[in-house]
Amino acid sequence: MLHPRSLLLFITVCFLCLATSLQAKEYDYDPDNGEEINEICSGCHGEFGQGGKDGEYPRIAAQPIEFIMNQLRLFRDRKRKNFAMVEYIDERQMPENDMYDIARYLSEIKLKTRMSIVDENAPDFDAYARLLESKMTMQIPKAPGNIERGKKIYNKECDSCHGKEGLGDHKKAVPMLSGQYTNYLWKQVKQLRTLERIHDEDSPKEELLNEFSDEDLTDIFAYLSIVDD
Ligand code: HEC
Ligand code: HEC
Structure with missing residues (x-):
């Protein structure tokens, strides 16, 4: 059986540890x-x-x-x-x-x-x-591609993380995609597809964008380039 005083000390130490670990984030x-x-x-x-x-x-x-x-x-x-x-x-x-x-x-x-x-x-x-x-x-210039098709794919495959209309998700640290330069998005697609960048920390080996053709992404980016107009 723990002596009440040791128990108190134990609880105090735990509390201090918790307090500093919480503080470190703020x-x-x-x-x-x-x-x-x-x-x-x-x-x-x-x-x-x-x-x-x-x-x-x-x-x-x-x-x-x-x-x-x-x-x-x-x-x-x-x-x-x-x-x-x-x-x-x-x-x-x-x-x-x-x-x-x-x-x-x-x-x-x-x-x-x-x-x-x-x-x-x-x-x-x-x-x-x-x-x-x-x-x-x-104002991102309108990118070429099929906007309607891009919107459909975006809403089905991307908006659960990147948010409605590509505005990102502040709670989950997901970047906005609309309002970003289309050229820059393509450059990142290349890095994500070759795993130079990790898209989803929960499945670092399976790159989602490899499941989409260049045409799919062209259409998605066409939609993202006009969604905030
Ligand atoms: C499971 C959640 C999730 C899904 C689904 C998802 N993304 Fe992402 N995406 C992220 C996160 C998180 C990042 C930021 C990664 C990092 O921190 O480096 C990101 C980054 C990106 C980037 C780089 C942007 C930048 O500014 O660096 C592009 C481009 C991108 N995603 C495109 C897409 C497209 C297109 C789809 C749908 C086909 C999609 N993503 C679906 C979570 C997701
Ligand atoms: C000398 C030029 C330069 C300076 C100064 C600079 N950056 Fe960058 N930054 C870049 C380039 C180039 C990229 C794109 C890298 C790539 O293509 O993957 C970038 C990318 C980024 C990204 C990733 C954006 C995304 O959506 O993927 C962030 C965030 C960023 N910079 C923040 C900063 C901050 C904050 C500072 C100041 C402390 C800063 N940068 C200073 C050149 C610079």
């Missing part, structure tokens, strides 16, 4: 730090995380916090290749709480899908405001 959000770190990221991903060069640099704004953190960890641990970024995210330069700050900062940036209608000749036309608005507006 950081105090520091938006100023997020904004400062974004000055590094913006060199490639744009001031508002809108990406650039037709998807050579992906859009990272409004992605789920956990998805962004997961990718930064994968890059840092060399489990996902990214020569461009790796020097910026080595552990020494980016501890976990910095990752949280930048991930949350980016995930809270909302990009519009359509520019407002203004008269550029009006006397109160503000060219700078217009430029800012254009940077915060992300």
Whole structure:
């Protein structure tokens, strides 16, 4: 029989362990730090995380916090290749709480899908405001393919994880697909199909996208390119 005092000690230790393990997952959000770190990221991903060069640099704004953190960890641990970024995210330069700050900062940036209608000749036309608005507006050009067919396949095979209309799933760390450059999605398909990237942690050896033809994916991406219009 355990002495009551040992029992109390045991319970206290358990409680402390639990408390620290829970605490390890929660950081105090520091938006100023997020904004400062974004000055590094913006060199490639744009001031508002809108990406650039037709998807050579992906859009990272409004992605789920956990998805962004997961990718930064994968890059840092060399489990996902990214020569461009790796020097910026080595552990020494980016501890976990910095990752949280930048991930949350980016995930809270909302990009519009359509520019407002203004008269550029009006006397109160503000060219700078217009430029800012254009940077915060992300309209993916319509990709070729059969939209109706793509929608059907998407709804049957992808939306359980990637969410309705491809907006991603913040609770499950699944990225948005609509609002992402089509070129970038294709590049990722290649990496996923060859298992350079793991699509689903629960079945890392069976790549779902290998069950779909290029035509299927072309149609899915055609649908995703217009769904948020
Ligand atoms: C020197 C250019 C460069 C800089 C600086 C940079 N990135 Fe990247 N980043 C890239 C490239 C290129 C890719 C795409 C890699 C690929 O094609 O697989 C990428 C991919 C990503 C992805 C994966 C997106 C997805 O949907 O798969 C995330 C998240 C990301 N970057 C976040 C950041 C953050 C946060 C910072 C700042 C700390 C940053 N990047 C700085 C070039 C850069
Ligand atoms: C079981 C859930 C699940 C299903 C079903 C699923 N995905 Fe994914 N997908 C994910 C997760 C999780 C990621 C992020 C992987 C990571 O963290 O690297 C992802 C990433 C991707 C990416 C890379 C995006 C980026 O920004 O890096 C593409 C492209 C993609 N999925 C396409 C599809 C398509 C097309 C379908 C339907 C045919 C599909 N997925 C079905 C969970 C899923």
